[in-house]
Amino acid sequence: MGGAMKMTNNFQRVLGKGGFGTVYHGNLDDAQVAVKMLSHSSAQGYKEFNAEVELLSRVHHRHLVRLVGYCDDRDNLALIYEYMANGDLKEHMSAHYRKTRRGNVLTWENRMQIAVEAAQGLEYLHYGCQPPMVHRDVKTTIILLNERYGAKLADFGLSISFPIDGEYHVSTAVAGTPGYLDPEYHRTNSLTEKSDIYSFGIVLLEIITNQPVIDKTRERTHINEWAVLMLTKGDIRNIIDPKLMGDYDTNSAWKTLELALGCVNPSSNRRPTITSVWPWKIQGNKVVKICPREVQ
Structure with missing residues (x-):
């Protein structure tokens, strides 16, 4: 001590x-x-x-x-x-943080870059290390930001490695954070990397909307259900964080929202892999796909 x-x-x-x-x-x-x-x-x-x-x-x-x-x-x-000088992503999305620390609203470009870098960290866990592993508790509080707002994943106490024999699912007691927890994993106790994808999709919805994951005062309690309801009104401005004051690329916002909703598909087989989630790069206020030769 x-x-x-x-x-x-x-x-x-x-x-x-x-x-x-x-x-x-x-x-x-x-x-x-x-x-x-x-x-x-x-x-x-x-x-x-x-x-x-x-x-x-x-x-x-x-x-x-x-x-x-x-x-x-x-x-x-x-x-x-x-030490990560700018704390976690959750703090930066909160009005309390901006009020007490005089922080600025994260720009759309900032948010997309943070999402890409968090996805790259997940890609390494799923495919880059041996044996591959699942984080099992992906959420905005475990995405830490350095002095340049570069993102790194933290909090690996619940992470699980896959067996070396090539199996890509394990049966395990359910663990994670309510709201971010994959409902299929919760129902079956069968864990795959797609459970992280679901949680990452919830993070993307937070980044896009700056809405709480669970809010019992809303017509739809869970952020996923709320976003789908808002989409039925046909205008993405109903969903995007109003604190951005309209300063975002509409095409980028639609693509990111489409990706987020794909990640939170109730069926894990229909969710994308992390390798198809992160290959973007930021150009000005837009998100474009990276060609394979550009990926390092």
Whole structure:
């Protein structure tokens, strides 16, 4: 505990809180870090702590948050990450964040770039590492932003690797966050990478609309159902975040919305793979598909 206390200057500055515990700002070897301390009342506990250490020790990608180190003496558990100066995507989409920190509204271009980079991180998990894995808790709070608003995925305590024998589904107890949880996985306990695709589709809908995922005051409680209802009115302006003040490319917005609704298809077999989700690039305020030779 002494090392963590020293790094965080006696736990002075809180960056955030989650199921694992509290995240503090810290300094290690003259570099800023984020120190995530396990709460003793955490529902995730030691198993998820070990899962995250194991995973981040063997996977490395520019759009996955980097694990700097960890502290494990059983009584006190801490994960030490690279510091992401602009917090998480959820914060930046909230009116409270902009009011308290004088933050600006994320532009459409910002939002599309963040979506692309988050999708690239997921693509690496699904296809780039061995064995492939499913994040299992994709949501706006696990998409972290650096000082240039570059996006990286975090929080891998619920992630699961597929068997090496080539099977691309596993039967497992359901885990995830309400609203983002794949209904097919919830119903069958059968997990595939398409469960992450569903969650990513919900994230896209949030990015597009800036609506809460679940809102019991709406005519349609879930963001997916609400977006479909709004579409029946035939005008995308009913759906796009009004804080953008109309500053977005309509063609790009329609394509992104179409993609999001494809990702949240109730049938996992009809959802796209992440490799067909992310190949975009931003040109001005528009989104265009990348030719294969341009993909690095």
